[in-house]
């Protein structure tokens with residue numbers, strides 16, 4: 005982000021602990037004298053610039069702090085670093101907090117202890133008290149159709165990240181020992197990346213997690229199959245990281261759950277199942293859909309990544325074999341979804357979805373139904389429909405293993421009652 009490059013030097017003076025402590029001390033004093041940040045909100049300040057949100061998104065490896073504004077602002081902060089605390093200043097005189105925005109957040113997780121907002125005549129300052137030994141990164145996200153301008157602080161805890169890696173390695177080791185088939189269920193979107201929106205509003209990221217959890221629970225009751233989730237909470241994961249999680253646990257199958265939207269696709273309804281295309285999409289509207297889904301990284305603040313440029317013959321053979329199996333998986337899943345007449349089966353399609361690009365296992369992406377279709381959004385919100393969709397997908401996954409000649413290993417039953425993680 006160019007503005008950060010421009011402002012970083014302003015902060016260099018603040019990097020010493022003494023300077024930071026001074027800044028924090030100066031911040032802390034008026035806070036006690038002031039009402040909560042939200043109290044002086046109504047109408048905004050003289051400039052009309054408002055802090056409209058302050059919240060955190062915890063994930064296994066850290067926490068994302070998001071400060072939302074009604075217009076673009078220029079934060080002054082180090083772009084990255086380590087240390088016990090961090091001050092993000094927004095030196096806009098007259099800035100005010102909107103009603104309901106908290107003056108402080110008590111977080112207390114592995115990455116962030118608390119966040120304090122302080123607004124005075126000179127602007128806003130955010131004091132972010134960090135857990136020991138964490139790293140932080142500060143950047144901004146521009147306003148989008150559905151999201152305001154945001155200042156984002158990603159705080160990662162290397163110890164928590166290492167623990168997560170150990171957890172994934174443990175799943176892979178247990179799988180090898182018990183010879184169960186491991187299915188990774190990926191709930192699309194999450195955190196800052198809300199996905200498509202339906203009336204209400206209903207956000208895709210919540211529906212996908214609800215269906216993914218039910219699918220994992222259903223599969224965990226099938227002897228010989230274990231399911232895990234790429235995310236079991238409301239946080240952002242880059243697309244590539246989603247299949248990397250599946251690679252780390254040595255998954256046998258990867259299914260990504262999404263909701264369709266007719267924003268760019270006319271008046272849509274029904275279910276589609278996709279597998280990866282290497283050479284363009286089934287048609288232009290499928291390409292548009294893949295572009296929308298691939299924009300998830302941008303929504304969450306990850307710059308687009310270069311395509312892998314692997315050309316070995318072994319790789320190509322493996323990739324083609326995975327594509328064939330992915331097609332079989334997609335067809336089998338759709339066959340079983342089609343049994344529910346409430347949602348029309350629109351068919352099997354191909355497009356260049358970034359999340360489907362692993363060559364380690366077959367993968368498919370299910371666009372369960374249209375979230376902006378008034379009839380289908382009611383279904384998507386309905387726990388009974390979510391459960392039915394999950395059961396159909398689970399049946400489809402079992403049928404895929406049968407069709408593909410994959411035997412389900414003997415399960416000692418230990419993993420069955422342990423839920424999805």
Ligand SMILES: [Zn+2]
Nearest residue numbers: 192199262263
């Ligand atoms: Zn999606």
